[in-house]
Amino acid sequence: MPVIAPLCSWLRLLRCGLHLLWGAAVILASSPCSPARRLAIKGRWSRQLLGILGVQFDASLSAIPSGSLIVANHISWLDVFVLNAARPMAFVVKADVRGWPFIGWLVAHTDNVFLRRGSGSHARAVNHEIATRLIAGEIIAIFPEGTTSDGVEVLPFHSALLQPALDARSPVQPLALAYHDATGSRSQTPAYAGETSLWQSLRAIAAARGLKASITLLPPLSPGETKRRELAASAREAIAAALGVPPAISSTDYSSGN
Numbered sequence: 291m292p293v294i295a296p297l298c299s300w301l302r303l304l305r306c307g308l309h310l311l312w313g314a315a316v317i318l319a320s321s322p323c324s325p326a327r328r329l330a331i332k333g334r335w336s337r338q339l340l341g342i343l344g345v346q347f348d349a350s351l352s353a354i355p356s357g358s359l360i361v362a363n364h365i366s367w368l369d370v371f372v373l374n375a376a377r378p379m380a381f382v383v384k385a386d387v388r389g390w391p392f393i394g395w396l397v398a399h400t401d402n403v404f405l406r407r408g409s410g411s412h413a414r415a416v417n418h419e420i421a422t423r424l425i426a427g428e429i430i431a432i433f434p435e436g437t438t439s440d441g442v443e444v445l446p447f448h449s450a451l452l453q454p455a456l457d458a459r460s461p462v463q464p465l466a467l468a469y470h471d472a473t474g475s476r477s478q479t480p481a482y483a484g485e486t487s488l489w490q491s492l493r494a495i496a497a498a499r500g501l502k503a504s505i506t507l508l509p510p511l512s513p514g515e516t517k518r519r520e521l522a523a524s525a526r527e528a529i530a531a532a533l534g535v536p537p538a539i540s541s542t543d544y545s546s547g548n
Contacts, residue, residue: 292472292499294344302496305342309335310392317399325401332400333378336371343368343495346502351377354463356427358510359420359455361525362465363533364433365441366480366491369467372503379429382420382451390488403430405451413450420454430454434522438483441469441476444530449522455513456521462511464525466532472500506532 293299313335320331340347345368354360360379362369370381385406388394398404403419406412420430434447455462471477479498482491495501508528513521530536 293497294499296497299493299497302343303493306339306492306496309339309342310396313396314392317396321399328401329378332374336374336378339371340375340503344498344501345372345495346500347372347375347504349376349503349505349507351465351505351507353507354429354510355461356429357424357458358429358461358463359424359452360429360431360463360465361434361447361452361522361529362431362467363441363444363529364435364438365467365469366438366482366495367488368480368482368491368495368503369433372467372505373431373465376505377429379431380423382416382430382432393488417451417454417457420451421457421460424454424458424460434525438481440478440481440483442478443535444526444533447522447526449518452518452521452525456516456518459513462513462521462525464508464511464528466506466508466529468504468506468533470502470504471498477501508532 316331316335320328323331337347351373354377360373362373373379373381380401380403382403382405383397385404387397388404390397403416403423405416423430432451434449434451435445436448437445439445452462454460469477469480471479477498479494479501480491480503482488511521511524511528516524
């Protein structure tokens with residue numbers, strides 16, 4: 291992966307820190323605004339963040355109908371901002387993120403949904419909230435792998451969080467996320483997996499040159515009478531095929547997805 295000069299990298303990191311602080315001020319100022327206005331602000335802020343980090347991006351998800359459940363593979367913390375840049379939406383996020391310094395506060399104040407791992411009762415309550423918001427026309431995104439991968443593979447999907455789409459009879463929209471370097475080759479630089487820390491991932495992204503994020507919009511899936519495991523398997527197979535990775539062996543039915 292080609293890298294930029296160290297000074298430019300540190301300038302990107304400094305600007306990123308200032309942008310996070312600006313984000314906090316924007317959140318406080320926009321709290322009285324309408325949901326539509328808050329979404330627009332979130333989209334603009336995310337596009338600005340990608341620009342600061344030097345991540346090229348020009349996709350749009352405006353064609354996705356309101357009330358859709360977005361299902362995507364998960365490579366990096368950067369995925370959230372890539373999707374928000376394409377079309378601002380709410381995310382289902384693991385409850386651990388709430389405890390992250392500063393970042394947790396930002397996530398908690400941008401209309402996202404927290405899911406506590408390993409709690410069936412909490413998962414049911416979260417699913418009810420998601421279904422209600424889908425029916426109201428919101429777009430909600432989930433990463434059903436339950437964790438990040440290196441981008442070379444797509445892990446089996448946890449199917450429990452697809453239940454709200456069945457309950458709300460909402461379309462399921464699979465998206466394939468990928469990152470490429472300046473040569474056009476698939477890049478693992480943004481990957482936030484294994485022992486990589488958030489700081490290490492952020493530094494690697496800031497140091498990269500010509501990093502590009504891409505979203506492949508796949509045909510939507512209609513829940514109908516389909517069981518959630520079958521729906522999860524269909525979404526995963528479509529994403530894996532778009533990324534050119536082997537199909538999944540199976541999808542799981544855990545309630546602890548991301």
